[in-house]
């Protein structure tokens with residue numbers, strides 16, 4: 567598809583009709599509604615669906631994407647076809663133009679009500695780097711790592727939309743050199759650049775979702791920043807895993823890129839033949855995603871992690887989540903884990919970029935290790951589009967406020 571929208575500025579913006587991400591917006595005095603993004607405009611789907619007498623119009627007069635996400639792939643596809651027609655056919659301008667508004671003139675809200683939130687650890691490079699730092703005398707990867715996608719349950723109630731400030735968390739921490747734990751603001755506050763995947767169609771308790779059924783259940787992709795307090799995490803995580811070092815905030819993009827917009831981004835996984843995975847984790851064909859990530863700290867790009875280097879695929883993460891019969895619900899969110907590539911400038915956390923704080927790096931003209939109060943972090947994402955160019959996935963921004 568090489569068609570472009572008639573909306574001025576859409577072509578080449580990363581938000582042409584080969585993308586069409588969904589979000590929820592509000593204007594003062596109006597209730598929130600579902601929108602699609604085209605160029606630097608939001609298209610109010612509730613208005614055009616009602617005017618065009620689309621039978622699913624009630625799905626868009628909503629304050630979350632959940633009803634639309636639950637409607638399933640046939641509705642997702644027919645909606646995408648309908649919206650593409652509206653935005654490419656000049657004769658639809660009279661219908662559509664009154665429902666457009668500059669994205670800067672509206673407030674973007676958390677796009678869906680988050681169900682359960684699970685975070686994985688799917689990058690071999692990230693897991694190896696962390697293993698080398700935390701367990702320098704042992705094998706970097708623990709014995710289970712290449713047999714199953716390791717994950718933990720996070721806190722869905724503190725998932726916030728891009729642009730939300732993050733208050734520096736307080737908690738217990740104890741450095742190996744200290745005799746007793748102390749309480750206070752985290753001194754090793756970090757980011758994790760990740761992708762998030764959101765469930766549209768639920769599964770039944772007792773059933774498993776096969777890797778081949780990934781696209782029947784998964785609605786789309788968001789950018790995700792898993793804010794992490796490394797000092798709190800290092801003291802609390804043994805033996806049950808991350809807890810308060812992670813649960814204070816997780817930021818996601820305001821825009822959800824539907825899977826259909828990523829049709830040209832699928833790529834082979836780096837390889838899972840040593841060891842081979844169990845049957846329920848096998849995938850047919852390209853299961854990885856060729857998405858470029860950029861980590862921007864105080865206006866400077868400090869890393870470019872490539873998602874295509876991830877060891878475990880999103881389909882395997884969903885299959886593993888349900889292999890014991892646990893069900894998934896509309897709005898369930900899972901994070902990929904920090905995206906880190908093999909090179910130093912491809913590391914998706916400050917922990918890795920500064921090698922545990924021992925090797926400061928430069929950003930904004932200063933030497934840096936962990937986050938300082940006032941720092942702004944922006945995560946950007948792009949992928950090959952189906953039209954031959956690139957699409958720009960929703961960015962994730964957040965600024966650190968001092969501890970309270």
Ligand code: CA
Pocket residue numbers: 685686758760792901903904
């Ligand atoms: Ca994480």
